[in-house]
Amino acid sequence: MDSSNETYAPDHKAGYVSIIGKPNVGKSTLMNELVGERLSIITSKAQTTRHRIMGILNGVHDGQEFQLVYSDTPGIIKPQYRLHESMMSFVRGSLEDADVILFVTDIFEKYDEDDVIERLQKTQTPVLLLINKIDLATPEQVDEKIKYWNESFKSEAIIPISALNSVNIKHVFKAIVTRLPVHPPYFPKDELTDRPERFFASEIIREKIFLNYKKEVPYSCEVVITGFKEKDDIIVIQSEILVERATQRAILLGEGGKMIKKTGIMAREELERFFGKKVFLEQYVKVEPDWRTKERALKRFGYED
Numbered sequence: 001m002d003s004s005n006e007t008y009a010p011d012h013k014a015g016y017v018s019i020i021g022k023p024n025v026g027k028s029t030l031m032n033e034l035v036g037e038r039l040s041i042i043t044s045k046a047q048t049t050r051h052r053i054m055g056i057l058n059g060v061h062d063g064q065e066f067q068l069v070y071s072d073t074p075g076i077i078k079p080q081y082r083l084h085e086s087m088m089s090f091v092r093g094s095l096e097d098a099d100v101i102l103f104v105t106d107i108f109e110k111y112d113e114d115d116v117i118e119r120l121q122k123t124q125t126p127v128l129l130l131i132n133k134i135d136l137a138t139p140e141q142v143d144e145k146i147k148y149w150n151e152s153f154k155s156e157a158i159i160p161i162s163a164l165n166s167v168n169i170k171h172v173f174k175a176i177v178t179r180l181p182v183h184p185p186y187f188p189k190d191e192l193t194d195r196p197e198r199f200f201a202s203e204i205i206r207e208k209i210f211l212n213y214k215k216e217v218p219y220s221c222e223v224v225i226t227g228f229k230e231k232d233d234i235i236v237i238q239s240e241i242l243v244e245r246a247t248q249r250a251i252l253l254g255e256g257g258k259m260i261k262k263t264g265i266m267a268r269e270e271l272e273r274f275f276g277k278k279v280f281l282e283q284y285v286k287v288e289p290d291w292r293t294k295e296r297a298l299k300r301f302g303y304e305d
C-alpha cells in the first residue's frame with residue numbers, strides 16, 4: 001500500500017468507497033462496472049460474495065488526479081454460521097474506513113432493508129443511495145421508490161441505476177469523486193486490486209459451482225488453490241474443492257465424474273479469459289466436516305484474522 005516514494009499533485013484525491021446492501025441486489029455487478037474489470041463473481045444466487053474485494057480505479061476528473069478504492073462486500077444477513085459472522089465483520093470493516101458509502105437497493109425490494117439501515121444510522125460518512133435494476137421497472141415504479149426513500153432515509157443523493165446496462169453509472173461516479181477527500185493514493189497506480197491471482201482463481205471456480213449446483217451444495221463449498229505455476233505459454237492451477245459431507249462430495253462429482261468435469265471446463269474457460277493465457281486446471285474434491293463453523297478452518301481460508 002505504500003506509495004510514499006512517488007510524487008503526486010498536492011490536490012490529489014483518494015478514498016475508500018464501500019458498496020453495501022442486502023444479498024443479490026447487484027453489488028458485485030456494480031463494482032465490476034465502476035472499476036471496468038470483472039473482479040467479483042456474479043450469479044443469480046444470494047450470498048455468493050464472501051470476502052471484501054477491493055477494486056482500484058485511477059484517473060483524472062476535471063483536471064484533478066484521483067484514486068478510488070471500491071470495496072464489494074458480502075450481502076448483509078443475520079448470521080447462522082461462524083462463516084456468516086466473519087462475512088459481516090468484512091462489512092463492518094468496510095464501513096469503518098469508508099470515505100463514501102454506496103447503499104445499493106433493488107427496485108423490487110419489499111422495504112425490508114432494516115438490517116442495512118441499522119448499520120448506517122450512526123455513520124457520519126456520505127451515503128449515496130442507489131436504486132438498482134430499474135431496467136426491469138416502469139417509470140412509475142421508479143418514481144414511487146424514489147419517493148419512498150426520500151421520506152424514509154437520509155442520504156446525500158438518490159440515484160436510480162441499472163448496473164447491468166450501465167444506466168446512470170457515470171452519474172454515480174461523478175457523485176463519488178466530488179466527495180473524495182484530498183489525499184495521496186493508497187495503492188501504487190498500476191494496481192487493480194488488493195487480491196492476489198490465486199484468490200481470483202478460487203473465486204472463478206466457486207462461481208461455476210454456484211452456477212452448476214442447486215440448494216445447499218454451493219454454500220457448503222470452499223475452493224483452495226494449492227498450486228499456481230505460471231509458465232511462458234500456460235498457467236498450471238491445482239485446486240481443492242472442500243465440502244462438509246460425503247453426500248455433497250458425491251453430488252459435486254456427479255455420475256462418473258460428469259458434473260465436476262463440466263464445472264472444470266467452464267472454470268478453465270473463464271480462467272483463460274481472466275488471465276489471458278492457456279490454463280491447465282486440476283480439481284480434487286475433499287470432505288472437511290462442518291468447516292463453516294470451525295474457527296481454525298475459517299482462519300485457514302482467510303475469513304478470520
